[in-house]
Amino acid sequence: MTGGASVDARLAADLAAAAGELLVALRAEGGLSGTELGDAGDQQANDLLLERLRAERPDDAVLSEESADDRRRLAADRVWIVDPLDGTREYRTEGRRDWAVHVALWFAGTGLVAGAVALPALGVTYDTGSMPVEPVAGLLDPRADDTPRVVVSGSRPPTFSDAVADAVGGVVTPLGSAGAKAMAVVRGEADAYVHAGGQYEWDSAAPVAVAEAAGLFCSRIDGSPLRYNSDDVYLPDLVICRPELSDTILAALRRAR
Numbered sequence: 463m464t465g466g467a468s469v470d471a472r473l474a475a476d477l478a479a480a481a482g483e484l485l486v487a488l489r490a491e492g493g494l495s496g497t498e499l500g501d502a503g504d505q506q507a508n509d510l511l512l513e514r515l516r517a518e519r520p521d522d523a524v525l526s527e528e529s530a531d532d533r534r535r536l537a538a539d540r541v542w543i544v545d546p547l548d549g550t551r552e553y554r555t556e557g558r559r560d561w562a563v564h565v566a567l568w569f570a571g572t573g574l575v576a577g578a579v580a581l582p583a584l585g586v587t588y589d590t591g592s593m594p595v596e597p598v599a600g601l602l603d604p605r606a607d608d609t610p611r612v613v614v615s616g617s618r619p620p621t622f623s624d625a626v627a628d629a630v631g632g633v634v635t636p637l638g639s640a641g642a643k644a645m646a647v648v649r650g651e652a653d654a655y656v657h658a659g660g661q662y663e664w665d666s667a668a669p670v671a672v673a674e675a676a677g678l679f680c681s682r683i684d685g686s687p688l689r690y691n692s693d694d695v696y697l698p699d700l701v702i703c704r705p706e707l708s709d710t711i712l713a714a715l716r717r718a719r
């Protein structure tokens with residue numbers, strides 16, 4: 463990683479962690495619940511990220527799930543792609559820990575160059591510059607054996623979930639939030655994350671940046687590259703997996719689609 467990218471990775475991690483702390487505190491206050499809690503979390507975390515980015519990177523463009531799309535990003539060299547609260551549904555469900563804050567940086571001509579995913583309920587932030595060295599208590603039950611786990615959306619699992627799990631001799635494991643699922647693979651708690659049927663660039667940019675930095679395989683389900691800062695930010699499907707599983711998973715996806 464270049465010096466500039468590691469400075470940006472540190473900023474991404476600081477911002478994601480700060481938004482995560484805000485979200486933990488908002489939830490702990492107990493004044494809001496249900497959609498009101500989710501909406502307030504989305505809004506306040508977005509405000510924090512935009513304010514900090516304006517202060518620290520005033521020349522950069524921003525693409526956020528929670529802001530109107532500023533089309534100047536299409537001519538910009540540097541675009542921050544942020545999801546202030548990924549897994550809003552889980553965040554507003556008492557006791558759930560599978561939600562995340564995503565902050566990624568896209569660079570013209572290169573793609574994703576830095577990023578961070580905070581898992582505030584676990585108190586850990588992953589970024590492209592450094593991985594947590596301490597073992598982190600995870601989101602899934604400890605493994606009883608070495609059966610591969612394929613994590614999928616709890617609410618909108620892809621139709622091919624079973625086919626992918628069968629192909630790797632594994633089991634389908636539902637979990638909320640794209641960032642939480644991708645980091646479960648980074649952490650080694652799961653072996654693959656597959657999704658299809660709908661998602662946007664902010665749902666996967668930071669998770670993919672961190673997963674790639676951790677040496678994982680990432681692509682669309684047809685094996686083509688994931689592209690960011692596109693005109694249309696709809697990016698409906700992805701695979702993130704241990705590199706040795708990618709051929710098997712892509713072959714299963716070709717058969718199942």
Ligand SMILES: Nc1ncnc2c1ncn2[C@@H]1O[C@H](COP(=O)(O)O)[C@@H](OP(=O)(O)O)[C@H]1O
Pocket residue numbers: 527545547548549550551614615616617618637638639640658659660661662665
């Ligand atoms: N079919 C679909 N269409 C649009 N967005 C989807 C989707 N399936 C999942 N997502 C989004 O992807 C993120 C992870 O979803 P899941 O937990 O189901 O895996 C969520 O982001 P947000 O929580 O930021 O809205 C969710 O809204």
Ligand SMILES: [Mg+2]
Pocket residue numbers: 527545547548549640664665
């Ligand atoms: Mg999201």
